[in-house]
Amino acid sequence: MLAYNNKHNPKQSLLKGLHPTYKLSWQDKSFIKSFPRNPQSQSFLIMCAYMAAMYEALLAKGLSQKECLPILSKALIKSAGGKYVKWFTRFYLWIKRDKRKFVEDSSIKTKELYGSFIQLHEEYGDNSFTSVVSKCGIHELFKKRNQEELTVCFCQWDNLWADEINRQNCGIKFSRPQTIAAGNECCRFEFQYLDK
Secondary structure, rough: OOOOOOOOOOOOOHHHHOOOOOOOOHHHHHHHHHOOOOOOHHHHHHHHHHHHHHHHHHHHHHOOOHHHHHHHHHHHHHHHHHHHHHHHHHHHHHOOHHHHHHHHHHHHHHHHHHHHHHHEEEOOOOOEEEEEEEHHHHHHHHHHHHHHHHHHHHHHHHHHHHHHHHOOOOEEEOOOOOOOOOOOEEEEEEEEEOOO
């Protein structure tokens, strides 16, 4: 699922053809049951399980944590269609005239995408909108497995669309000053509306 192959770097080629057996511990199973059985949560749990399995396999092959994380981030982004996320963000910004509605609708779609896997609320300002994630199921699962460092791989995903928003000079400036993965209490997705 998350295979990443790089002919120029043999360490990154280790993921090619890797089919690790991932065994859930009793704690994992009880944690997974704590999430409602909805398709969104289940799909993210499966992605986390694959990530944890590949991480364990790479560590077993002698790679360090520092070497593993970029490989896993690239694998996740490639397998989940990273270039399409950039293209879709660019296209959507181009066709949407109301940038505020674009941002606020994105928050609604995020809730639909993640389901109960995250808890978030919105903060509205005159020239700003902030989506605050107070619970991240991805981080909680990895924390239970003593693999908190893997959360950062999923945080890299946000850079795909966030960088594109800032690159397009579309009247929106995005920043994410804090994340749960970095040890903060919440993730703050801050959108500033600029006068054009």
